Amino acid sequence: MAIVKKCNVSASVQNTGIECSAAMGATKMFLLVPSGVTWTANQIADFVTTINTARHGASASRVYPIFGNQAPIITINVNDEDDVTEKFDNGSEVFVRSGFANRIYETNQGGLCYAKALRSFLNSGYYFVEVDDQGNFIVKKNEDGTFSGFPAAYLGGKTPTAGSFKTVYKNRFGISYDPTIYINSGEIYSNGEGLLDLMGLIDAELSDAGSPSTTGVNVSIKTECAETDLVALLDSEWAQVSNFVVTKVSDGSAVTPSAVTIVGGHVHIAGTFASASVYTVALAAPSVLKTNGIEGYEGTVSVDITIP
Numbered sequence: 001m002a003i004v005k006k007c008n009v010s011a012s013v014q015n016t017g018i019e020c021s022a023a024m025g026a027t028k029m030f031l032l033v034p035s036g037v038t039w040t041a042n043q044i045a046d047f048v049t050t051i052n053t054a055r056h057g058a059s060a061s062r063v064y065p066i067f068g069n070q071a072p073i074i075t076i077n078v079n080d081e082d083d084v085t086e087k088f089d090n091g092s093e094v095f096v097r098s099g100f101a102n103r104i105y106e107t108n109q110g111g112l113c114y115a116k117a118l119r120s121f122l123n124s125g126y127y128f129v130e131v132d133d134q135g136n137f138i139v140k141k142n143e144d145g146t147f148s149g150f151p152a153a154y155l156g157g158k159t160p161t162a163g164s165f166k167t168v169y170k171n172r173f174g175i176s177y178d179p180t181i182y183i184n185s186g187e188i189y190s191n192g193e194g195l196l197d198l199m200g201l202i203d204a205e206l207s208d209a210g211s212p213s214t215t216g217v218n219v220s221i222k223t224e225c226a227e228t229d230l231v232a233l234l235d236s237e238w239a240q241v242s243n244f245v246v247t248k249v250s251d252g253s254a255v256t257p258s259a260v261t262i263v264g265g266h267v268h269i270a271g272t273f274a275s276a277s278v279y280t281v282a283l284a285a286p287s288v289l290k291t292n293g294i295e296g297y298e299g300t301v302s303v304d305i306t307i308p
Helices: 041-045 047-054 111-119 179-185 193-197 230-238 286-291
Strands: 027-033 064-067 075-078 084-087 093-097 101-107 127-132 137-141 154-161 170-177 186-189 202-208 216-223 244-248 259-263 266-270 278-283 297-301 303-306
Touching (some): 027 101, 111 154, 179 186, 216 278, 216 303
Antiparallel strands (some): 075 101, 127 137, 137 186
């Protein structure tokens, strides 16, 4: 934006012809974005793929979808502050500053596990991208031609509403932002319906399935919250060596499995293991799992296995 003399008001006003009435509808999803993450025009043009990749990325650059089709917003509580003006004794008013958008969004999905995840974003400094119920999404266009999320004065999980004889449990997420930035820098894009089907990663944990030996170990894989058996759910998708990271605890050396198979409902990791040693088995990064056909999961709990 060019620097102009402050009193040159002609450079600040815009033409008022109407050609397009594009506007965001009711919010159905937010994408929570680290403040340093930006996208190119080509990435915006295929934003569903961009975000599906980004939600499997490293934690420092990962994008976290919330709500959408998996946890539909059922209530939006609007507590917007109006623009602030000063009224003089002669009855006239002058503009002081823009008001703030203050909203609380509620869903009856996810329970306490979701409440914990939403609460983790308090004071995180994350930006946001809004997606409406028609799949339109709005992003901030930056001066360098890139795109990003919008900064928020506040965002994060609110205290859930407990159930009663007349109401159900509801998770709540609050957001407060300056609409001036939203209006002046926002660009709306359509055809993002696929975004609404995306959700954040599900935490998975490994456990010892027993019968370790010097030629292999066995592990079970379940989701942390609901304890869904992911071996039974995804079966042969796990049977790839690169899905697992194995290290020897005593010296931190890596062990490359010779093969991975599904045996008796568990994952068998074959390799060379030293007797009386302890090995840590963990899942590979979400981006690796995604490449191997396992989308939507992150291994957050590893397991230590002692070889007899």
